[in-house]
Amino acid sequence: MKLIISTTSPYSRKCRVMIRELGLGSRIDEVESHPFDDDPELLKANPLGRVPCLVLDDGQAYTESALIADFLCEQADRNWPRDWNDRRLEALGNGLLDLTVARRVEMVRDEGIQSAYWIGRRERGIMRAVDELETAVGALDTIEAQGPLTMAVALAYMDFRYPESDWRTGRPQLAGLLDAWQQRTSFAVTAPPSDT
Ligand SMILES: N[C@@H](CCC(=O)N[C@@H](CS)C(=O)NCC(=O)O)C(=O)O
Structure with missing residues (x-):
């Protein structure tokens, strides 16, 4: 999987912290893209043109940090409490x-x-x-x-x-x-x- 991020984006940071905390680093590559550069790879994955965007191995892409965060939790072996x-x-x-x-x-x-x-x-x-x-x-x-x-x-x-x-x-x-x-x-x- 691939997480398209910008290093100044706090929404990206949340997902990046979770990848490390949940031990998912070996399964997800972080790829930097400045959203205002209108990088074709980002626009293809996320028509909204925003980071973060998680691209799955089958090409399906998830946008919105909250959605990505829920997905990351589901992928991890250990659960974070959620209520x-x-x-x-x-x-x-x-x-x-x-x-x-x-x-x-x-x-x-x-x-x-x-x-x-x-x-x-x-x-x-x-x-x-x-x-x-x-x-x-x-x-x-x-x-x-x-x-x-x-x-x-x-x-x-x-x-x-x-x-x-x-x-x-x-x-x-x-x-x-x-x-x-x-x-x-x-x-x-x-x-x-x-x-x-
Ligand atoms: N609600 C979105 C917000 C994402 C967002 O606004 N990202 C900013 C970077 S911090 C962005 O890509 N901005 C580019 C734009 O709005 O065109 C999320 O939680 O992922």
Whole structure:
């Protein structure tokens, strides 16, 4: 199998961490493709033109990190716990990622055409989401599950693309969750390059 990724994409990172944590590395090759290069191989596999995209050996392709993550869990010998609370946290983590990416997209537009309305709306959503997630961390039995991993990936992406957010202040549980993931090799080796 082949996972088409970009090294700066947090959605790709989630899948890449899972491949390592679930021991699937020998079965899946990671192939880099910058989505904005419109690489024909990516567009053939994923008409949406987005990464990550998992291409199976028979050519069937799965797009959407959440779908790929479920598929990876099914392929692995050992299971990560999965219940509705984990799905809820995964959805909130994904939403946090979506808002942080959307804010970044607005921020890199030329200054004259940036929308203060959309930037502010994204930032308020981001802060409400981290407040909600802070209350959820204490009840976690394990960090080895899709919900906590998605949260950690989103927090790391905020450090990467929204460092001025200062999300750690007043949210020690979330800071601890990210610290715990950052100590794992799977997370460390999938960090985005520092010069991008
Ligand atoms: N909901 C998708 C989001 C994927 C996504 O937006 N990926 C970005 C990279 S971080 C991308 O490929 N963007 C290219 C584009 O939107 O044209 C997922 O979870 O996989």
